[in-house]
Amino acid sequence: MSTFLGMPTVRPQPSRPPRDPLRWGASFPHAAHETLADGQLRANLRTATRTIRDKRRRVTAELDDWEQLRDAGAAIKASAMARLPDLLTQLEESVTARGGVVHWARDAAEANEVVTGIVREAGAREVVKVKSMATQEIGLNEALAEAGIDAIETDLAERIVQLAGDQPSHILVPAIHRNREEIREIFTHRMGDAPEGLSSEPRELAMAARAHLRARFLRAEVAISGANMAIAETGTVAVVESEGNGRMCLTLPRLLVTVMGIEKVLPTARDLEVFLQLLPRSSTGERMNPYTSMWTGVTPGDGPQEFHLVLLDNGRTRALADELGRQALHCIRCSACLNVCPVYEHTGGHAYGSVYPGPIGAILTPQLLGVGEPGGPAGAHDPTGSLPFASTLCGACFDACPVKIDIPAALVHLRERSLHPPGPHAPSATDVSMRVAARVLSSGRALRWAGRAVALVGRLTGGRAIRWLPWPGSLWTRVRDAPVLPVRSLAAWWARRSLR
């Protein structure tokens, strides 16, 4: 239950807009400390994640070939990665043959430059946008704003996030951190044309957004979208959505720009039959999402008459170079892993300091940014380097993933990369303690003496939990109690027992 006092209480989350949408805020543990203090957020997340995961479980159980679909999805993705150069050039040929223009962008800056150039050339000052993780990742809206172009997000949640000045906190429902009262307030103060006396009823809020965006759809000259899939053999691009804002953007303007990560390419049209079953059921927990649009280049007399496809790298080839980590590129952005993750459910998306939160974000973001590479982010106290540690390794994400990405294995692997970048470096506290432990455990004599020392401390503390230790022990006791120490070592107990 929230109290609403009618004052402008909505502050952007995070409070300052990040320079890099993939890397902001403090390390994961610090950021999590802040978000964990927000009881309202935790309650919202608990309800939301439970609702979606129950729906997902119901509709995936309905298909008796669900596991076979997952296997096929995983295999298609792995096979597409292995043939990526061929598939991308084939896609380029098919799109070009159908009247589209293909661009290649090595990084965020280059992609933003390409898109801004196209919009400028078209003479547009305003563009409508379909929800897209790729354009979030490169900070396209901010780049367009710098060029004097107003980018309007048209997905309801994405519009809420944009008007609030927030970063998204979930891949599928980016405004999940906002409740209806906050949304009412954001609309009333920031939308410009919100109806008088707008209530916080979800239906009323949705209708206010419909009216607000309708005029903008009708006058839009240029639209920008992402892509869920693109078919190399035909040049077909697909976008799945629910609200119809996608159809508006993909149909009404005369020019369409689609920004797509290179990993989204699929070999054949037949592959659609796998992903159009896996994605909606895993994502919103529906048998099918309300609308899916597919287009191939330009169709005379139907939809945009100019089409540009921007193929984006921005760290994806880095991830591809890691044989174990590259499976993060198989991700179809369904967000099932977020909804089953006990860590995400408690901390929310903002603690991850990236537009990609949750388990998949914890393995994708570090790889896009080259964690542990020379000059790359590293270490458990770095905003990006700490992400692979934001997990209990319970494996729920692996079970939920429609393309069977082994997220726990990738997390462990990336922990290693984060803590042990190649090249010479000073030993960390963990390194030192592990070396000491190795010495003690490899000698019976040393272990006996260590046992006696521990038992002595155990008798001195009288079987009580130790809540505070001086440094370096404080690194442990700051976040958890030290275990109750035994008053006798196992060896000593055994010796007494055999004497009896």
Place this chain on the structure above:
Amino acid sequence: MTAPSTARAEMLGRIRRALGQSRSVEVERHYHRTGALVAGSGEVLDLLAERLEDYRATVVRTDASAVPRVVADLLDVPSVAVPDGVPAPWLAELTAEVRRDEPALTHAELDDTAAVLTTCRVAIAETGTVVLDGGPGQGRRALTLLPDRHVVVVEADQVVHSVPDAIARLDVTRPLTWISGPSATSDVELVRVEGVHGPRDLRVVLVDG
């Protein structure tokens, strides 16, 4: 801007280096490549109707002779857009003003049109989906987007059981719109609200016999 060909060559080079000696992967498809139910059968039509109603779409089942009557009942609005290729007899009993897309209606005119009447290319029973491909009787995509009510006539032989059945019948290079119920959002506290930007009202006429 740097030469575009530089970006292309460099990205393809990076990918090749990253892949190194990676082996190709065989794709095995052990999922159901065809649905268990026969296209156009009574069971498949029942399933489609049930699944569409689950999305809160209106479903009316009828035989071919009653289509004009049913369509007229469902289109009790001032105006209806009608693309080329909709059978003329279906319009016989309409009371609504018929707007042809010839010459092409402007976006403003379409926005001002209450409803649209179309055929479809294929329908998927298992997922409650109707697919349009811009063929005869379906029109260009804007036509089925701006009017608030969409009445679509589905013939029994167009109804298949599963998603793979539908993909087998489709030419994906045509502009495709897959419609599964009216537009919807769950963005505010995950409360489902039907009807946001697309047609808020989807009415399916299922013709059997």
